[in-house]
Amino acid sequence: MKFLSTAQPHFAAQFNALLARSADEPQVGAQVREIIAQVRERGDAAVLDYTNRFDRVAMTAADLRITADEISVATAEIPHALRDALALAAARIERFHRAQLPQDIKFTDETGATLGMRWGALDAVGIYVPGGKASYPSSVLMNAIPAKVAGVGRIACCVPAPDGVLNPLVLAAAKMAGVSEIYRIGGAQAVAAMAYGTEQIAKVDRITGPGNAYVAEAKRQVFGQVGIDSIAGPSEVLILADDSANPAHLALDLLAQAEHDEEAQALLITTSGALAASVLDAVKTALETLPRAAIAGESIRRHGAVILVHDWDEAVVLANRIAPEHLQLMLAEPERMFAKIRHAGAVFMGQDCPEAIGDYVAGPNHVLPTSGTARFSSGLSVYDFMKRTTWVKLAAGTLEAIGPAAVALAAAENLGAHAASVAVRLGKT
Amino acid sequence: MKFLSTAQPHFAAQFNALLARSADEPQVGAQVREIIAQVRERGDAAVLDYTNRFDRVAMTAADLRITADEISVATAEIPHALRDALALAAARIERFHRAQLPQDIKFTDETGATLGMRWGALDAVGIYVPGGKASYPSSVLMNAIPAKVAGVGRIACCVPAPDGVLNPLVLAAAKMAGVSEIYRIGGAQAVAAMAYGTEQIAKVDRITGPGNAYVAEAKRQVFGQVGIDSIAGPSEVLILADDSANPAHLALDLLAQAEHDEEAQALLITTSGALAASVLDAVKTALETLPRAAIAGESIRRHGAVILVHDWDEAVVLANRIAPEHLQLMLAEPERMFAKIRHAGAVFMGQDCPEAIGDYVAGPNHVLPTSGTARFSSGLSVYDFMKRTTWVKLAAGTLEAIGPAAVALAAAENLGAHAASVAVRLGKT
Structure with a gap:
């Protein structure tokens, strides 16, 4: 894990290098264009060809949609404690997103013009859920529940089953969140199918959900034909901590971000040299026992850093430059700092509020703007599944x-x- | 102008053909990629090279930014009546968009968790204004005022001056709307400069505003680096009218849409065969005297249609299939119809509320989702210039x-x- 200090002579260059992490994106534009063209031309046949090749399966048209029976069986398999945990998360996510529901506008001015704005739900949305290692039931809840709360009538979901393997928790989460239909497909072919429609998969109006480089590029290419959410990059956390923080806790918070993937970024800014040193130590110690130590260690080595600053004003400037997806304010007075933060996806205040709480059960969405895009975009919300119509009537x-x-x-x-x-x-x- | 009737045997195919108008988009992806790469590498030098070539001018670095003196001179040139009209429009647009300003959320639940969502303005936005024939001061107001109302600190504006010609009304509107800086550039090079920054043009966080195919493609390519608004396609109006409507008025409403460009689409749906016939006649008559008859006539011939339906239920189905950018409800009871409309950008109710009122002075935004994208997107608003941060604090x-x-x-x-x-x-x- 790098150690930087604003007192060092080359700090500005080191800090810029730290932020320039997402430059080596694979060039997949041409491949994705071909996949989309094939799906538009050949529909389900193309979807099946790509799925069988990329996911190493032998699906036929009858296998595309996951049946209600399969979903029930998968749900029944899940231990009660886990089902209760999912239900608690779903209820809290639903409640927070209900609080987001917007009000229509209507007023009559002095000329007699009545002006209004009416919110309405999208007819149909598609939710992409990654397969394999990163097939997270929590993401299903975070994508589908806002759509349901918004009032979307049809929520389709695509989740690939590489080597035929599906996560039963994903199916249970989809059922709990009110998903209408689930297809056993992924990648650019799933995005293309939802955007343009095939024989079996009716087209949707908006596609959300995280995915790999192919999925991100496919979403970019179908933008305009359908709506999309922000293109998600690698995830990051920034922690601002003072001496009231526990170094061992901070180390786990940093590693929770780092264990997502090697490109994830975990950063700590502090005014305390002692805390900086303790956290660097604690990260090393925690890595010795962590199950995903290989991934987390690589992320920490390549992109992680502890940054020592002279004072909190310096920290504010750096935090707003970073515009972090997740920001933990592990400070004695987190609200004072929050008032100075201009750009962040989601903020976690106080020593007992680690970011992992927000990933699962706090209530706000965990689909958040990455790589500094919090400067201009926001976490997923009910607004992503609604649109507005303005209207005028004259007297x-x-x-x-x-x-x-x-x-x-x-x-x-x-x-x-x-x-x-x-x-x-x-x-x- | 085509005449269709739902009673005809091939109506479904004819209707689909009518909606399939935007398929022949020019392929400009590679050219735009090169322009963006050059601007990222060579900054202002590349911007100037492209501008001098495409706009047939000989600008140097000193000409990039339009000076305060130039703006004052241009503003002083404008007749008082026109300046008053701009000011009326600006005031009404500002008032409507103020009504959109959202409320923060904050609540504490039974577990002691305090959850919140805070809205904040973007730091900097870039507004693209087309040059030449389509350089509209009204668009400057419609893009810049929501940004100002949202609280954006820096509003940059790019407007090309082909052959050195600038519209003084555009400069006056920019000044009135609170634009911070105006650059004399356009095309993909302007989008690239605002997205990545150059020596003279600081990067922005979001780019909005209409443009040609190059501008649209450039916005698509820089999406992710900055935010963008929807990719605007050709404009369209759908009018639903009953016998209470005046055919001569409807003809002008249809032609107001058609005069934008040859790809614009003007559609009328009615249950009245007599009205349909009168409007077809009135369009022909009006075209004889209209200044932009060549463009409007071509649009009407290629994309315009009067559609006769059996009843209003049929009309509702077709209107929601079209998901029109502009919808005029020229009906005795427009509210009853509005309640059944699921997808439309902006709605104009009653015989004395032509869409042109919304283009200029009604108050709601005239930057609206085109080509059916009202299914999933909305007109420009203060929300386009704000972002949300969610937060959690646990007891x-x-x-x-x-x-x-x-x-x-x-x-x-x-x-x-x-x-x-x-x-x-x-x-x-």
């Missing part, structure tokens, strides 16, 4: 008050029919 | 209530450090 007399300005502006833009369509109603043509 | 005892479920789920996902980071705080490691 008798309103057009006399505001119409002439529209005619003048339309004429200035050389849009004669625009001007005429208003002027004719003012009796001026 | 003493909360972790005992919800932590064990997080440990169970983390263990089930094989994320040992996640589990340990919670368990250690429960005293269970």
